[in-house]
Amino acid sequence: MKLERANILTSSLASEQTRWTASVKEMKADKDLIPGNSILAAGMISYSGPFTPEFRALMEENWRDYMTEIKFPYKENITMLTFMMEPIKLSKWTVYELP
Numbered sequence: 001m002k003l004e005r006a007n008i009l010t011s012s013l014a015s016e017q018t019r020w021t022a023s024v025k026e027m028k029a030d031k032d033l034i035p036g037n038s039i040l041a042a043g044m045i046s047y048s049g050p051f052t053p054e055f056r057a058l059m060e061e062n063w064r065d066y067m068t069e070i071k072f073p074y075k076e077n078i079t080m081l082t083f084m085m086e087p088i089k090l091s092k093w094t095v096y097e098l099p
Contacts, residue, residue, distance in 0.1 A: 036074030037083050044080035
């Protein structure tokens with residue numbers, strides 16, 4: 001019985017190898033973008049608190065435009081939310097109608 005369960009677990013994990021390999025490649029590609037992503041997120045945390053969501057989105061867009069202008073690399077379409085939040089947590093917050 002234990003051997004059978006171990007085989008099932010091993011088979012299940014083997015199917016995850018493709019996803020893990022893709023995740024590792026994506027993380028390696030994003031490694032050089034960490035400074036730019038961090039600057040954008042830190043700026044938003046520091047300066048955007050009292051503003052409306054619409055104005056925050058405009059601020060992020062302006063900062064991304066400026067970073068592109070000065071050729072400072074960052075992840076395409078990065079936002080403070082996508083940088084700081086895990087998608088599963090965001091879904092849970094949405095279900096509970098949290099901001």
